[in-house]
Amino acid sequence: MPKILIVGGGYAGFYTAWKLEKWLRAGEAEVTMVDPLPYMTYQPFLPEVASASIEARHAVVAHRRHLARTNVLTAKVTHIDHATKTATITPPIGEPWEFVYDIVVVTAGAVSRTFPIPGVADQAFGLKTIEEAVAIRDRVLTNFDKAAQLPAGPERDRLLTFVVIGGGFAGIEVFAELRSFATSLLKSYPEIGFDDTHFHLVEAMGRIMPEVSEPTSLWVIKNLDQRGAQIHLNTQLTSAVDGRIELSTGESFESDLIVWTAGVMANPAIVRHTDLPIEERGRLQVRTDLRVGTEDEIIADAWGAGDVSAVPDLSGGGVGGFCVPNAQHAVRQGKLLAKNIVAVLRDEAPQEYLHKNLGAVAGLGVGHGVFQSGRIAITGLPAWIAHRGYHGLAMPSWERKLRVVWGWVNNFFLGRDIVSLAAVENPRAVFEEFASRPKPPAEAAAPARAFPAKAAPVKTAAAAVTTAAPAEKAAPAARAPRKTAAKPVATVDAGEATATVDVENTVSAAK
Structure with missing residues (x-):
């Protein structure tokens, strides 16, 4: 029975395994998926997780719950040698070992791409994982708690100044959601006024959200400006050392929360440790039918999809002729990849990937949104409803859909949950502080202090x-x-x- 190895359990990897379970006949192939995390993260929900609009666990999909017939390994693939069809698997405990496969599917995703700007690596958060979104949420809440006890001054301003780098969809969404979140917190913090909070988005280009038309992007800028959020166009971050933001325009200010959303790159842990062909931008070289290789050469038994791969965009709408790295493409590529693998196993021809983008939709905080399809643009509350409707349906499995929608309903009647769980980063702190410990051996072995002996009573x-x-x-x-x-x-x-x-x-x- 052929062994299929799926490297990565994100959108493309999860959907590939999910659909293979549906389409493979019993005994037709054995599927193993390897990912260091035990869940798939639905990344379009990360801005709403960061703003406490969605419970963190509801934005992830457990691998083992929904992949009943897939061998799920919570580990890392640290090397792929396709010449010998072996992959090195490194578990969290124990020694690395070799996995022999017949077919490999590389869907390792992408990570945040940064530049060597001083302070960014030490101070900023990315927005690619559920853990980052939770940390951003807790940082906002903790800063409000601290600022409420301080008088007006530089330290209070630093705690209430929030910065996002990057004006793409992810950057605008998290920026707008955080602005909405902060505004909703004011009623619970009477010590803090609206004008005490400061929001800055820094974009190197002359416009935001290239996926929508220019008039629509201008509407977004105006909407955010009216809500007290400032967007710096044609501006670059030059330094963020110790939280001091310095811009190419000469402006500078202090911030305790910096979110970096200025681009992604193919997972270097995979593309730098394989003999599969890698294109000039560091992505796996993939054909239109999702097999690894070029139009003239096919690497047999190797497939790729998602953000780690350079998939040609036959619709003509992609940047540089390739599909942009987003969830919309990754989900559809994963489904087609499973179908094509089954087709090749049955000596049938695989299909080419073709998806014409019908539009873009973004949430900008509760009650605010934007939708663009061709020349049609919808803004405000209707677009926000469309955004939630689309992503609510796109969330894989009815179990996850119901949890997300039920959370939205709860928030509508009860409001957002504003409890910070920042202490979970060091959950043993309180226990350690008060726990009794044995005395050091040297102290325990020391002789008792000598005192002058009392004279023994004389039996007289x-x-x-x-x-x-x-x-x-x-x-x-x-x-x-x-x-x-x-x-x-x-x-x-x-x-x-x-x-x-x-x-x-x-x-x-x-x-």
Whole structure:
């Protein structure tokens, strides 16, 4: 039975495995999917997760729950040697091992692409993972908590200044959602006014959202300006060291939250560790039928799709002749990839990937949205409803759809949940602070402190008299007139020995 290895469990990888389970006959092939995360992230929902409009767990799809007949490995593929059809799998615990496959499907996705700008690597958040979206949400809430206790001044301004780098769809959506989020928080923080919050988006180009028409993009800029958010066009970030934002225009200000959305690149962990052909921009070279290779040469038994691959765009709408890296293409490519793999296994011809984009839709915060299809543009509340409707239906599996929609309904009646869970980054902090620990070995082994030893009681007649006659009872005898006659003595039997003592002197000593 042929072994199919899927490298990556994002959109393209998940949908490939999901559809292979549907279309493969029993015993026709064995499918294994490897991804370091146990879930697929629905990335269009990340801006709403960052703004507390969607619960984080509802924006991910568990691999093992929805891939019942796929071998799911939560590990990393660190090398692909297609010449020998082996892949090196590195688990989180244990030694790397070799996996022998018959067919490989590379769908490893993309990561944030950054530039060597001082401070960015140390200060900024990306927006490619659910963990980043949650951290952004918690940072906003925590900063509001801190700022509410501070007087007006530089530190308060820093906490309430939020910056997004990149004016594409992802950047505009998270920027607008955070603006909407901050505005909704003001009623819970009477110490903070609307004018105390500051939002800046920095875009190097002369316009935002190239997927929509210029008039539509201008409407978005105007809408955000009216909501108290500033967009800097034809501007570059030059430094973000210690949170101090310096722009190419000469402007500078302090910020405690920087979100980087200025581009993506193919997952370097895969494309730099394989013998499969890589094109000049660092992506896997893929044909129109999603087989690896060129139109003149086919790499047998190797397939690719999604953001990691340079898939030719037959519709003519792609940048540089290739499909842009977005969820819309990745989902459709994953479905076709599964269909083509099944076709080749059955000695049938694969189909070419062709998808003509019918439009673009973006959410800009609760009640605000934009939709563009050809020359038709819809803005405001109708576009926002269209945005939620489209992505609600696009979310894979009815189980996930219901969770997301139910969360929206809850928020409509109950409002957003504004609890920060930033402490989860160090969940043992409180336990560690108060937990008892054993003493260090050196301290435990140290001898006890020496004190002067008390004189041991002498077993004499005097001691016996003192014990038998307390001082207060002996006092009258001490006050008796002193006789000049011979001193009285007492004889006391102390076991085997007999001692004779001076009673008067003994009583005086006791007193």
